[in-house]
Amino acid sequence: MVEQLSGALDDGHAASLIGLDRAATANLLRGLAQVASRLDALTATVLAHATQVRVEETNGATTTATWWADATHRNRATAHRDVTLALALSKFAALAEALAEGRVNTEQAHAIARALADLETDGPTDLDPVVVEQAEKHLVDCADGFDAKHLKVLGRHVLTVVAPEVGEAHEAKLLEDEERRAAEKTRLTFASDGHGMVHGRFSIPTLHGAMLAKAIQALTWARQDPAEVRQTRPTPVAAGAAFTELLERIDTKDLPTVGGVGATVVVTMTIDSLMDGLAAAALDTGEVISASEARRLACEAGVIPMVLGGQSEVLDIGRRRRFHTKAQRLAIAQRDKTCVVGGCDAPPSRCHVHHVIPWSAGGSTSVQDGRLYCSAHHAMVHDPKRAGRLRT
Template identity: 35%
Template sequence: MLEGLRQAEAAVAACADTGVWALPADDLIAALDAAHRIEQRLAAVKLALIRELDGRKTAIAQGASSTAIWLRERLHLTNPTARRLVDLASALDTGHPAIRQALADADITLDQAHVITDTVTTVHTTAGPEAADKAVTVLVDWAGQFEPTLLRKLGTRILDHVAPEIADAAAKAALDADARRAARDRHVSLSTLTDGRLRLTGTLDAETAGLLRAAIDPLTTPTGLDDTRSAAQRRHDALADICRLALRTGELPAKGGDPAQIVVTTAYDTLTRQLSGGFLDTGPTLTPDTVRRLACDAAILPAVLDSAGQVLDVGRQRRLITGPLRRALVLRDRGCTFPGCDRPPRWCDAHHIRHWADGGETSLDNAVLLCGHHHRHIHHSDWHVRLSGDGHPVFVPPAWLDPEQVPRRNHYHRRR
């Protein structure tokens, strides 16, 4: 298989280097159809490989918390895409070989395979395996005529064709299955851009969508004739207002021993003279005006930095015992420090580099932030962590994973 894939890759690379401008329209269309068929056949191969790797628990052995997370890092996918690939690979292998074959034959697309698998799973649950097999045949045939969204709509009445005697009763089951899929696929992704801004994407279930609209709509009304903001900009500003209102309630849960708060790091003299900005503990840099505005409406947590930007001391608030050291760790690490992990500080534990049982101190120089999974992994594996010369954590993989044992860093939480 590996040799065949290498030959296919070389052939595709040669096609990519070939100019298409001279091809007549008929040849362009034929080439597009051929490329599309190859894409679907390769998808079937990739799913088979993913299923085998998942079955062998290769990702767990290499330190990832799941196959989906491992795929995200290796193939540079989004979390939902990686998770759906793992789920589809499992479903096609264990219960729907006919769908896998249709994908391998390029009779359906990967998106259609997702739709057909979800629909057939519901039919199998409500009407049994014989009806499910009939549903595969009908849906694969429909896939030659309808794109995935319409195919999913048609699939809600598939039992009218394969098991009409229970179609009405099963319609409710289909709605319940849709609700479960909505719950499964719900997500919100936060991606930090290079200039400190945040890209917000996601899919909300129906209930949460209703809550968001109820909260945000009253705040998106134009303030007057001179309000030149677009509708999207008004929604952005409304979301900021909702966050401010939530923070001011004082009812948000604590994280890591600290109450919900925004921590801004800056030099005191530059703050008072309005000469330069600061940065949030989550990464983005703020302008001097923004820092001063936040300082008017927040508890000041002074963080003393040396010339290299390393944390020397962090102020404490009354009644908080573990807060200062944890805030220092968040300022330095900004999340789980294990390579490839994007989990934020609120999901992390403070790990002793030199274990407490071995006489390790509870200090900034002997601590790193690790999420629960990687905290356990470090304690039960041959990975080693240390602070590098610049004061940030690096991880040395075991020799069986990397014979050269090249130190690795986490790049998800870097400010620059």
């Protein structure tokens, strides 16, 4: 049979496509895709047999999958995927038959097999085998109208279709487990490369991923002509631009603060640079940006410009109030940079402003008499037994 197939393929490669019109070409491609699926089904049957006869012992490989990878120069992940499907098809007869007949393609078969395997391992412990057979038949029938991606989603909910009396409770449990695992695995890391870029990666739950995607899409589509909006996934470049705009649009009033400076970026620049100069501006986080970028942010974004030489805000209000204003806290944060206790590098967002001369003892609420202390050291400075240990 293999020799006959090889000969037929030789004839096919030698055939001329001259005169093959559009409709005939479409039919030919559909036929070739069906033949490819049928051949994959046959390959899977032989692979399943290979696991039984331990074909890997012919060259000392550890598993059939590693032998298959070596023999065909596939990567190991693909080879393991092939063997997994082969073993699944030996168990799920309806799926194997559909693939052998070309009614299901190989990617669809992978999706269905994975859904059925998950149903057996993660489903109710007392799940009737008949329900699994019904799920298999239902997904095979669905393959006539859905691709592998949609079949994966349908497979996730198949139990609610074939056995709703247990499916709803099972799906609720799966969702709760997934959300718990997602919360445990949520991560965000980013770091500056020192050359004007910050790189990072994140892992977030499905809900928050959808929220981020919606925001990015909205900002991307907003730049397009309403009559020409293409509601497709933004390109990486467009998504990156939208993400930076999203950060600039965040209102600091919607974010919590510690010490009054939690989410406000302070840009320090000279009055000449603000007016039209070229000198760089400094961020309170230590980085520098161009004067033109600072001017843009000062006009459009939620950024506080601290202009050296300017007097746009009153920074010393003396005894009129006990707590420092936001402007005062920003000025103190810009001056102190971190908690003033030696060896402590807590940033302003994690610090309180401490009165050097206590307000209750007549001290003024001013920039000059304010100091940044992290919450731990602020508690120590007010503790007579521990205040002497602080080194500022």
